[in-house]
Amino acid sequence: MKVWLFHLAVLVALAVLALILPAYHANNLARILMLAVFATGYNLAFGYTGMLSLGHALFFAAGMYGAALPVSLWGLGALPGLALGLLAGGAVAAAVGLLALRTAGVSFMIVTLMFAQAGYLTVIYFNQTTGGDQGIVLSGAGRMLAGLDMTQDGPRLMVALGLYAAGLLAALALVQSRFGRVMLAMRENEERSRMLGYDPFRVKLAVLAISGLYAGVAGAGYALLFGYAGAGFAGVQYSILPMLYSLMGGAGTVLGPLIGAGAMFYLIDIASGLTTAYLMGVGIALVVLVLFAPRGILGWVRERVLPWLP
Amino acid sequence: MAAVILEAQGVARAFGGLRAVDGVDFALQAGEIHALIGPNGAGKTTFVSLLSGRIAPDAGAIRLAGQDITRLPAHLRVRRGIAYTFQITSIYPRLTVFDNVALAAQSRGVRDLQAAIAAALARVGMGDLAGQEAATLSYGHQRLLELAMGLALQPRVLILDEPTQGLAAGEIAAFTALVRSLVPETTVLMIEHNMEVVMSLAHRITVLNFGRVLAHGTPEEIRANPAVQAAYLGTGDAAA
Numbered sequence: 001m002k003v004w005l006f007h008l009a010v011l012v013a014l015a016v017l018a019l020i021l022p023a024y025h026a027n028n029l030a031r032i033l034m035l036a037v038f039a040t041g042y043n044l045a046f047g048y049t050g051m052l053s054l055g056h057a058l059f060f061a062a063g064m065y066g067a068a069l070p071v072s073l074w075g076l077g078a079l080p081g082l083a084l085g086l087l088a089g090g091a092v093a094a095a096v097g098l099l100a101l102r103t104a105g106v107s108f109m110i111v112t113l114m115f116a117q118a119g120y121l122t123v124i125y126f127n128q129t130t131g132g133d134q135g136i137v138l139s140g141a142g143r144m145l146a147g148l149d150m151t152q153d154g155p156r157l158m159v160a161l162g163l164y165a166a167g168l169l170a171a172l173a174l175v176q177s178r179f180g181r182v183m184l185a186m187r188e189n190e191e192r193s194r195m196l197g198y199d200p201f202r203v204k205l206a207v208l209a210i211s212g213l214y215a216g217v218a219g220a221g222y223a224l225l226f227g228y229a230g231a232g233f234a235g236v237q238y239s240i241l242p243m244l245y246s247l248m249g250g251a252g253t254v255l256g257p258l259i260g261a262g263a264m265f266y267l268i269d270i271a272s273g274l275t276t277a278y279l280m281g282v283g284i285a286l287v288v289l290v291l292f293a294p295r296g297i298l299g300w301v302r303e304r305v306l307p308w309l310p
Numbered sequence: 311m312a313a314v315i316l317e318a319q320g321v322a323r324a325f326g327g328l329r330a331v332d333g334v335d336f337a338l339q340a341g342e343i344h345a346l347i348g349p350n351g352a353g354k355t356t357f358v359s360l361l362s363g364r365i366a367p368d369a370g371a372i373r374l375a376g377q378d379i380t381r382l383p384a385h386l387r388v389r390r391g392i393a394y395t396f397q398i399t400s401i402y403p404r405l406t407v408f409d410n411v412a413l414a415a416q417s418r419g420v421r422d423l424q425a426a427i428a429a430a431l432a433r434v435g436m437g438d439l440a441g442q443e444a445a446t447l448s449y450g451h452q453r454l455l456e457l458a459m460g461l462a463l464q465p466r467v468l469i470l471d472e473p474t475q476g477l478a479a480g481e482i483a484a485f486t487a488l489v490r491s492l493v494p495e496t497t498v499l500m501i502e503h504n505m506e507v508v509m510s511l512a513h514r515i516t517v518l519n520f521g522r523v524l525a526h527g528t529p530e531e532i533r534a535n536p537a538v539q540a541a542y543l544g545t546g547d548a549a550a
Contacts, residue, residue, distance in 0.1 A: 178416045178423075185413050188402040195362065195396070196463065197388035197417040 011165050018157045030160040032262045034222045037167040039257030041214020042242035047251030049207045050187030054239045055112030058119040059212040061234035063089035063219030068229035071142040078145040082220045089216015090209050097208040120234040135230025156225050163221050172254050175310050250296030259297050315340040315497050316467050321370030330356040332521035341494030345512035346501045353521040354501045358469050362394040363387040391466030399452045403445035414462035430462040450481045470500040
């Protein structure tokens with residue numbers, strides 16, 4: 001109960017923030033929220049179940065193009081586009097998982113990375129359709145989501161917040177369920193879990209598919225909210241970003257990815273205003289984090305202040 | 311004679327050129343405590359790994375209550391009622407005692423988790439430790455936690471791999487009493503090096519040597535068996 005109230009309070013605080021922030025920061029918040037949906041799903045696989053994937057850019061791009069192509073090519077509505085993106089992310093993740101989960105550890109990282117790179121090259125190869133590096137811009141007509149105009153700042157932030165809230169509450173329910181306990185069991189001791197009657201392959205495949213649904217809806221939302229889909233989002237950095245968000249915010253915490261995404265976004269924003277070597281700032285922040293709070297910001301908070309935090 | 315619950319017929323498994331288990335016939339009677347003994351490297355752990363499905367046999371058949379389970383993967387054998395506790399303590403150190411036992415209990419679809427966990431923990435005398443992180447438990451308690459996880463599965467056959475290893479004398483006495491209280495509802499198969507424990511607990515004993523069954527019988531028969539004495543107990547080995 002306490003856990004649910006706490007997270008609802010966080011959502012209310014985000015809604016208040018959405019109302020009072022000036023336009024520039026409100027827009028940033030919308031981007032952060034969509035990236036946080038992506039990272040929340042990544043963290044279910046990485047932080048909770050112990051699967052270190054380097055292929056999530058593929059699932060994000062699957063969602064992005066799963067929504068953007070039908071909307072731009074066939075004039076599909078934004079809402080069915082969003083649903084298609086969600087399903088595309090989940091389906092691609094499940095397909096990749098069927099093959100990649102025959103491996104574990106470093107091999108799993110490499111296999112997922114290879115799948116994602118193959119996906120990236122596929123997007124480039126079909127640049128007639130996907131726009132390749134140029135990408136495709138969605139027209140205003142394709143960005144009317146259930147009567148809300150995504151070209152306007154207010155409605156866009158509202159939709160971003162709605163998607164994040166749904167993702168957060170679903171993740172919260174999942175990690176507190178019996179299945180959530182089995183996810184942790186896979187992370188902690190796979191062989192013991194097998195000898196308690198759980199099939200590691202099936203559990204991990206299910207989590208990877210769920211994680212893919214998050215990536216898919218985040219990619220679709222990103223395309224529809226900001227009106228653009230491009231090959232850049234299929235690149236390897238979009239596999240690494242959700243991992244960095246999770247690590248910075250706290251791997252294996254429900255709110256950590258949001259905190260990580262926000263912190264990283266503003267770190268880059270501020271550092272790039274000061275110097276062109278802004279990645280140096282990001283690097284220093286990560287080194288400090290690893291040295292002083294290896295479990296991430298929220299992991300640190302959980303260890304010291306709020307032990308009940310899921 | 312009680313019914314046979316778990317049966318192996320001619321099972322074999324080789325690692326490279328080494329025949330770790332070489333054509334073993336074995337029958338576990340329902341409700342007994344059966345000890346598996348033998349010198350180091352005799353193939354005991356490999357044999358119970360074959361029974362529990364952790365490794366696949368090269369040859370032979372394994373039956374649980376008459377049903378062939380030779381090709382059944384380990385996690386499904388657990389669901390059918392074969393529980394295995396590891397030789398080297400294998401728990402979830404970063405989870406609480408409660409969650410450790412919950413993972414076992416929910417595996418068989420228990421409705422009332424709280425009650426099932428309380429019952430399993432009470433059985434091993436750890437009812438007041440449910441909230442503690444497993445890593446912070448003493449070694450003896452970690453062994454007991456692993457046993458509680460086995461009990462929470464409510465198995466038909468409980469396989470214990472050297473359960474008393476590293477326990478203090480007082481802990482061994484409590485453990486012996488606990489295992490005795492499990493039968494005849496559960497059938498126990500244990501690998502054990504402590505001969506006192508074996509002789510006081512086991513109804514029947516099987517001796518493995520070089521991957522083969524050297525002898526089987528009651529503790530008295532095993533004690534009197536000259537081949538066992540030669541191979542294992544170290545007496546009557548005049549040639550050496």
